[in-house]
């Protein structure tokens with residue numbers, strides 16, 4: 001466990017009876033991390049200015065290292081302004097205090113991101129060269145390296161580049177696939193730099209897999225609602241957006257967990273670096289959960305599973321006809337969590353979205369579904385909103401988290417779960 005987590009966990013003061021804690025402090029896993037952002041000479045260099053900004057806003061200390069060619073595309077002043085730190089370009093002109101030596105930069109880093117990585121940079125790293133500050137830093141670092149190639153399609157598909165990428169991967173460097181789309185030149189093909197948000201998601205996953213408190217742990221999270229078909233074009237559903245479950249999945253990824261996200265129908269973009277299993281109905285979700293928990297350490301059932309489904313599925317669109325009424329007979333869906341009540345090989349966490357009597361309903365479900373924890377929230381104020389206020393109930397007591405953005409609430413929830421079951425969820429090295 002790194003010091004960031006130790007500091008945070010020891011500062012928590014969980015205990016019964018319920019209390020409301022000020023959750024204003026953002027607990028971002030990037031906070032305080034030293035990240036070297038190596039920029040090489042591609043037109044895509046301008047796109048990583050936004051990445052540098054977002055990493056900095058998340059609390060990371062971002063040292064931008066630019067190759068000579070990169071400076072022809074973007075000026076150092078751009079990165080310097082966005083990171084608030086000097087931009088490093090020259091192996092021989094390091095700051096006078098000597099703190100950032102050419103080897104020290106790589107040694108101190110928690111993560112090195114190479115974006116964009118050109119064919120030339122890939123080749124130099126694969127060859128083990130150290131002919132500028134960027135390659136020297138990569139050679140000298142023991143930190144994980146995330147490499148994001150961007151180049152012309154033919155340069156990318158060239159056997160030399162592909163062999164270099166294979167070499168880097170064999171050595172443990174994470175190399176992302178470029179995206180297919182419009183390139184800088186009038187041509188559509190593979191070679192585009194992924195979006196700053198995608199690169200950041202992968203950076204979080206790579207960092208988490210190295211230092212996260214849940215690394216090596218398998219976490220299954222369900223999200224969204226389910227759609228229970230009436231006929232080929234209609235369904236019974238609910239208003240769940242999937243936002244809370246997606247936020248939990250991202251927070252678990254950031255902490256190094258191997259996440260399986262089982263998602264009901266939603267228009268949300270899939271979180272980066274997470275296995276997503278798409279389902280539509282409660283029965284499909286039950287089967288997906290059954291398969292995913294086979295090796296799980298933790299299940300968080302956040303999905304708003306439909307309690308009922310139409311008894312009959314019409315294979316043709318139901319027509320209005322002359323009738324003033326349409327009777328729809330519904331039958332009970334299986335309770336997925338209750339069906340796992342006799343499984344004690346993983347920690348089980350449920351959600352209870354209620355409009356009234358939150359605590360009473362939550363405690364009843366905690367017992368009836370055989371859960372380790374249930375997280376209660378006020379349904380109308382939460383579903384479809386960006387913010388949420390939750391209360392965590394378990395056998396020992398309860399803890400209320402003030403209303404806050406779902407991403408932040410997700411981080412608090414995961415830390416709270418980890419704090420209660422450290423032996424079952426602590427990081428597995430290796």
Ligand code: C5P
Pocket residue numbers: 282301302303304305306307333334335336337338349350351352353365
């Ligand atoms: O009973 P209720 O639907 O209020 O319980 C909510 C919790 O149970 C949530 O964690 C939800 O994901 C889970 N659930 C389930 N199977 C159902 C309905 C809800 O696992 N059929």
